[in-house]
Amino acid sequence: MADGGAGQVLRAGVGELGEVEREQAYVTRLYAKLDAMRATAGEHLAEALRASGGTPGARSERESVVSRAREQVAGLDAVEQGLCFGRLDFTDDTAQGTGPERQAEGPRYVGRIGIFDEDDDYEPLLVDWRAPAARAFYLATAASPQGVRRRRHITTRGRTVVGVSDEVLDLDEADGAPNRDGLTGEATLLAALTRSRTGRMRDIVDTIQAEQDRVIRSDLAGVLVVQGGPGTGKTAVALHRAAYLLYTYREQLSRQGVLLVGPHATFLAYIGHVLPALAETGVLPRTVGQLYPGIDARRAESAATGEVKGSLAMVDVVRAAVADRQRVPDGPVEVEIADTHAGFGFQRDTVVLEPEVIERARDRARRTTRPHNLARPVFVAEVVDALGWQVAQRLGADPYADQALGGNDAPGEGALLLDEADVAEIRRELATDQALLAALDDLWPVLTPQRLLADLYASDERMAAAGLDADRIALLRRPAGSGWAPADVPLLDEAAELLGEDDSARQARLERARRRQIAYAQGVLDITAGSASQEFEDEESEILEVGDLLDASHLADRQEYAEHLTAAERAAADREWTFGHVIVDEAQDLSPMAWRLLMRRCPTRSMTVVGDVAQTGDLSGTGAWSDVFDRYAADRWRLTELRTSYRTPAEILSVAARLLTHIDPSLAAPLAVRETGVPPAIVAAAPDGLADSVIETVRAAVAEVGDGRVGVIVPAGSAGTLGGTVAAAVPGAAFGDDPDLERTVAVLTARQAKGLEFDTVVVVEPGSIVAESPRGHSDLYVALTRTTNTLTIVHSGHLPVELATA
Numbered sequence: 001m002a003d004g005g006a007g008q009v010l011r012a013g014v015g016e017l018g019e020v021e022r023e024q025a026y027v028t029r030l031y032a033k034l035d036a037m038r039a040t041a042g043e044h045l046a047e048a049l050r051a052s053g054g055t056p057g058a059r060s061e062r063e064s065v066v067s068r069a070r071e072q073v074a075g076l077d078a079v080e081q082g083l084c085f086g087r088l089d090f091t092d093d094t095a096q097g098t099g100p101e102r103q104a105e106g107p108r109y110v111g112r113i114g115i116f117d118e119d120d121d122y123e124p125l126l127v128d129w130r131a132p133a134a135r136a137f138y139l140a141t142a143a144s145p146q147g148v149r150r151r152r153h154i155t156t157r158g159r160t161v162v163g164v165s166d167e168v169l170d171l172d173e174a175d176g177a178p179n180r181d182g183l184t185g186e187a188t189l190l191a192a193l194t195r196s197r198t199g200r201m202r203d204i205v206d207t208i209q210a211e212q213d214r215v216i217r218s219d220l221a222g223v224l225v226v227q228g229g230p231g232t233g234k235t236a237v238a239l240h241r242a243a244y245l246l247y248t249y250r251e252q253l254s255r256q257g258v259l260l261v262g263p264h265a266t267f268l269a270y271i272g273h274v275l276p277a278l279a280e281t282g283v284l285p286r287t288v289g290q291l292y293p294g295i296d297a298r299r300a301e302s303a304a305t306g307e308v309k310g311s312l313a314m315v316d317v318v319r320a321a322v323a324d325r326q327r328v329p330d331g332p333v334e335v336e337i338a339d340t341h342a343g344f345g346f347q348r349d350t351v352v353l354e355p356e357v358i359e360r361a362r363d364r365a366r367r368t369t370r371p372h373n374l375a376r377p378v379f380v381a382e383v384v385d386a387l388g389w390q391v392a393q394r395l396g397a398d399p400y401a402d403q404a405l406g407g408n409d410a411p412g413e414g415a416l417l418l419d420e421a422d423v424a425e426i427r428r429e430l431a432t433d434q435a436l437l438a439a440l441d442d443l444w445p446v447l448t449p450q451r452l453l454a455d456l457y458a459s460d461e462r463m464a465a466a467g468l469d470a471d472r473i474a475l476l477r478r479p480a481g482s483g484w485a486p487a488d489v490p491l492l493d494e495a496a497e498l499l500g501e502d503d504s505a506r507q508a509r510l511e512r513a514r515r516r517q518i519a520y521a522q523g524v525l526d527i528t529a530g531s532a533s534q535e536f537e538d539e540e541s542e543i544l545e546v547g548d549l550l551d552a553s554h555l556a557d558r559q560e561y562a563e564h565l566t567a568a569e570r571a572a573a574d575r576e577w578t579f580g581h582v583i584v585d586e587a588q589d590l591s592p593m594a595w596r597l598l599m600r601r602c603p604t605r606s607m608t609v610v611g612d613v614a615q616t617g618d619l620s621g622t623g624a625w626s627d628v629f630d631r632y633a634a635d636r637w638r639l640t641e642l643r644t645s646y647r648t649p650a651e652i653l654s655v656a657a658r659l660l661t662h663i664d665p666s667l668a669a670p671l672a673v674r675e676t677g678v679p680p681a682i683v684a685a686a687p688d689g690l691a692d693s694v695i696e697t698v699r700a701a702v703a704e705v706g707d708g709r710v711g712v713i714v715p716a717g718s719a720g721t722l723g724g725t726v727a728a729a730v731p732g733a734a735f736g737d738d739p740d741l742e743r744t745v746a747v748l749t750a751r752q753a754k755g756l757e758f759d760t761v762v763v764v765e766p767g768s769i770v771a772e773s774p775r776g777h778s779d780l781y782v783a784l785t786r787t788t789n790t791l792t793i794v795h796s797g798h799l800p801v802e803l804a805t806a
């Protein structure tokens, strides 16, 4: 392990036992407090669960008490590992008070949560890492010590202190050179960076670096864009920022929720443990393909198709596709209406939908500017109104209207024998006539976004009517029912905005759900009644049963309240939910249409966006952040950069930097925090020997990696075959759409590997990775930078020139 310059590394060896023991005593005290807090929280939860429902107000109160208690119990469980990881000792200058009673501030311990001593005036025993009082732990340097004399990292295993590592920031006391590269807690940091990977990302709460801390604690308002090369900690920072914001703006954000958008499901699984370990649950993780409730869009499609779907031109296409479903027939349409109008004597009759009538009704409905489905009743009412007259005139025309019948009657008067009420009745009947409604459905159907889009893709004619040219039609064409690709989701969302939800359908759904709940509750009552009668068969039951106390509808109410949902959970089911904050990772790959969707979900524009424009793989992704944010956040976005790569060793980054020059010469390569002395290895396989070389290389990597992880990154075109080959030779190797990263070996494409990391990486046929896509150099750049340690390149085909001299 590297020594941290001015920092001394103390381990539980003979000489240092005293320090470790002293810290152990303190840490033991903290865990005792944690246990007590857990017990209290557990009692609160049990008490809240026991409380009965009462009035709706009381139930709602109980619901939130239960949910708070549950969260508290989960939060306290989550901080078990690494509860306390740091300590700050201050110089005498920071002593408190004046005069003789002036007291030097005692050590301040930093950890995952705040713990107070209620027996001692709520003195802080442990400061939450997110509290302002903990900030010096991350920011203090020898040049700017902020009153800190010594920073100590405390390493624990379970509840046992296994080591302490000190940095002395007071230069008068320090006996060595200042810490190199301005790293904070360098020894602990390097230990974390060189630890074997597990297939799951870990939190970095004990080793956050100063440049990262500034990002994490940046203001909530506006869009913060963090540009950074591979391994600079963007994902780590984004997750810790989520935890920081939820802590600092708890009230606001727990109500509105925080959305976290990641590139793919494997990535979300990879980072899935970080926030829970930071005791935060209020974040909704989603891929773009999961942003439309009820759909998990994963269908693979060509890059070119994704590019078409991702472009903003689709806004007009979707709008035109909706307008195209509001049809005016070319000529009159006859509709045979049913025989429900017996009262008026027209058992079977035909009405005629005249194009002019339909056009007028359509224009009226459009002028309401309501979404399509909500404007439909206006359209129907207009048509029915016109048809009402049509029918009334035919039914009630006075056959003698042209003759004077004597008395007051004059020719031409009273042409209609039916009065207003009769006409209204005719309209009412027409409005429920199934044949007529079916005909109107054809002209102005109630549409779901799914149906609109599926119908559009399935018909060249519709696509042409929506303004698409032949090339784009060829890329989008597919039969209905083929499933959804991630790029469809922003289009479905766009369509949903234009179509609107027919509220009557929603109400009917809610009513159905409510009936189901009551039926379920009735089932529960029946079962309890059944089991009660068996249990107490012989007793003349004087015992009150659930059913005596509650009827099904009340039980359903309680059920509803008991199923309390967090903001994140409610948001997951609600397409129109707007979040308090949105975090986007690997943001460079989002299309303009995806950004449009996200902006709708975040009207306040409180966002954290992390990514690297050099890693953009999707054709509709972004090459410059201003292209996205000038449009949506004008003067409310700010750009910051992370420059240090914590993941990838210098030897590998220097090779990757050659690709970066090709991708965008204006981008600076990140600076590696460490060297391994091992440059990338290149294995040239015989033209027909690629698979054998890959197997051999992977086996060697497995033998070397110990309990770490090996990533094999292959061209997308041969992912299936190479994945199968490797899995056959190395049993348990993961491959396919959703590989399990906890396996020792995972075979992935460069796109799948985005955001991930492995102890050892084998990149296969880099020339093909480059050739597969117009953004192939970026894909290869991603592939090369996934390793925390060693890299081997295996090829039988052409080697890209940037690697030829590696």
Ligand SMILES: Nc1ncnc2c1ncn2[C@@H]1O[C@H](COP(=O)(O)OP(=O)(O)OP(=O)(O)O)[C@@H](O)[C@H]1O
Residues within 6 Å of the ligand: 189, 192, 193, 202, 203, 204, 207, 208, 209, 212, 228, 229, 230, 231, 232, 233, 234, 235, 236, 237, 612, 646, 647, 754, 755, 756, 757, 785
């Ligand atoms: N301050 C830190 N302390 C310990 N580990 C760190 C720190 N910063 C980053 N790391 C580690 O470095 C690795 C890379 O971090 P991360 O995945 O967040 O980088 P990234 O910028 O998102 O990379 P990429 O662009 O390649 O997706 C992770 O293992 C992360 O835990």
